Amino acid sequence: MRHLLLALLLVFTMLLPGQAAFAQNNFAQNETKEYLVSFDGPSQKGLLKAFGVEEEDIIHEFNLLPVVQVELPENKARGLKNHPHIKFVEENAEVTKLAQNVPWGIPRVQGTDAQNAGYTGNGVKVAILDTGIDRSHPDLTANVQGGHSVFTDSANRDPFFDGDGHGTHVAGTVAAVNNDIGVVGVASEADLYAVKVLNNAGSGSYAGIAEGIEWSINNGMDIINMSLGGSQSSAILKEFSDLAYAEGLLVVAAAGNSGNRGGNNDTVGYPAKYESVIAVAATDQNNQRATFSSTGPAVEISAPGAGILSTTPNNNYASFNGTSMASPHVAGVAAQVWQAKPHLSNVELRNLLNDTALPLGGSNQFGNGLVQSMAAIQQ
Ligand SMILES: [Ca+2]
Ligand SMILES: [Ca+2]
Known part of the structure; x- marks a missing residue:
């Protein structure tokens, strides 16, 4: 009798942990998940039924391939997998959308904050005087509203071809x-106009740029971005730049990439x-002047221009360096602020951007400092 009791106790103590483990295991096995089951041959609901799959467990049946989407406990899915008439059984994994990258310069100029507050440059027209815009790019196509090429040769006359x-x-x-792909710009709903004043090799003439400015005035542009320049002054270019400004357009341009390490020359x-x-x-990214950035008393404002990720033709993206990349940050901020304060004249907008810029250092290097969208909008 004593022996029997001892034996029973031993059985209990040995069984208890085992029972617990079994219970856990059983629980996991009874937890259902969604699976995609592919038959080797035509769909066989009878086969599924043999595995305990009821009609209500079938979520979807595909037409073109013998595949059904079913809800199954894990152990039954494992059993199905080994059946000779089943090609595969896989868990219906969650697919997440492709993420959009926010290039570092966008929040740095408070572009993201302004977007979140509803200022996307919507309704503001920005002329990009440059090598053209590939308007088939899925991250640009919704915003490219028109354009013009100053060239007549077949290789360069299409403003939407950017060679x-x-x-x-x-x-x-x-x-x-602002979508699920690629990058986002500062003014993600501004209207873009491709004004091709530089050819597919990236060069043009002062006369061509003047023609692009004239087109921008005649076609009601609000902002002109010129990520271009030369070291020589031109009477015609000055006349047309002055005219655009007198006509109420905001004219933004790259300072140039002729700076030196010391930042002490006038370039x-x-x-x-x-x-x-x-x-x-x-x-x-450290709010330092990019060493290539031109310096001198004419520098007015600063923006990100080193390691800037953006769109390139044929549905591509790349990082570029240059004051050419800084200028469009200012044009984008200007579009946001103008949407927020449409009553401002171009002169008032310019003063506001300068007054609310974040000072970064010497004016010959940084001008009034880093352009700040929300600071200007809230002023
Ligand atoms: Ca995007
Ligand atoms: Ca100037």
Whole structure:
């Protein structure tokens, strides 16, 4: 009797942990998940039924392939997998949308905050005087509303063909679409206009740029972005830049990439150097001047211009460096602020951007500092 009791106790103590483990295991096995079951041959609901799959467990039956989507406990899914008439059984995994990258420069100029507050540059027209814009790019196509080429030869007369990539990159920083792919621009709903004044090799003439400015005035543009320039002044370029500004357009241009390490020379190019044009210097992720960024008294404002990710032709993306990348950040911010304060004149808008910029250092290097969208909107 004593022996029997001891034996029973032993059995209990040995069984208890085992029972617990079994219970856990059983629980996991009874937990159902969604599976995709593919038959080797035609669909056989009878076969599923043999595995305990009821009609109500079948979520979907495909037409073109012998595949059914079913809800199953894990152990039954494992059993099905080994059946000779089953090709595969896989768990219906969750598919997440492809993420959109926010290039570092967009929040740095408070573009993201302004977007979240509803200021996307909607209704503001921005002319991109550059190598053209590949408007078939899925991250740009919704915003490209028109354009013009100053060239007549077959290779360069289409403003929506960008054989260089520069203009498509600049356009993306101003207004790449806020969606699930690629990148986002500062003014993600601004209207972009491809004004091709530089050919597929990236070069043009002062006469061509003047023609692009004239087209922008005649076609009701609000902002002109010129991520271009030369070291020589041009009377015609100055006249047309001044005219655009007098006609109420905001004219933004790259300061130039002729800076030195010390940042102590006077190298701002034209048209940025003209009084009527905002000269934009380039900064890096540490809010330091990019060493290539031109310096001098004409530098007016700064924006990100080092390691800038944006759109390039043929549905591509790339990171570029240059004051060419800084200028469109300012054009994008200007579009956001103008949407928020449509009563402002171009002169008032310019003053507001300068007054609310974040000071970063010497004015010959940074001008008034880093352009700040929300600061300007809230002022
Ligand atoms: Ca996008
Ligand atoms: Ca200037």
